Amino acid sequence: MKHYKIRQDRDLCVGCGRCQMLCPDNWEIDDDDYKAKPKKEIIDENEYQINQQVADECPVQCIKLEEVDSDDDDDEDDD
Numbered sequence: 895m896k897h898y899k900i901r902q903d904r905d906l907c908v909g910c911g912r913c914q915m916l917c918p919d920n921w922e923i924d925d926d927d928y929k930a931k932p933k934k935e936i937i938d939e940n941e942y943q944i945n946q947q948v949a950d951e952c953p954v955q956c957i958k959l960e961e962v963d964s965d966d967d968d969d970e971d972d973d
């Protein structure tokens with residue numbers, strides 16, 4: 895299964911909340927600085943589509959998804 899890393903330039907985030915509205919499973923607004931952050935930085939292909947939609951609809955385009963190598967099929971290290 896493919897995996898993707900979410901890269902977000904938080905300096906650019908304007909805290910509009912669109913990402914959280916589209917994908918509350920993986921995006922939340924941080925109470926400290928009122929900017930968004932992903933709950934998980936590594937996502938699998940089942941989560942790719944909605945997170946790519948988030949990236950596409952972010953008004954400042956501060957989110958990128960990058961495919962990462964996943965030769966390691968061992969999912970035990972989930973902490």
Ligand code: SF4
Binds near residue numbers: 906955956
């Ligand atoms: S959609 Fe973009 S600018 Fe808006 S809160 Fe999310 S990351 Fe920040």
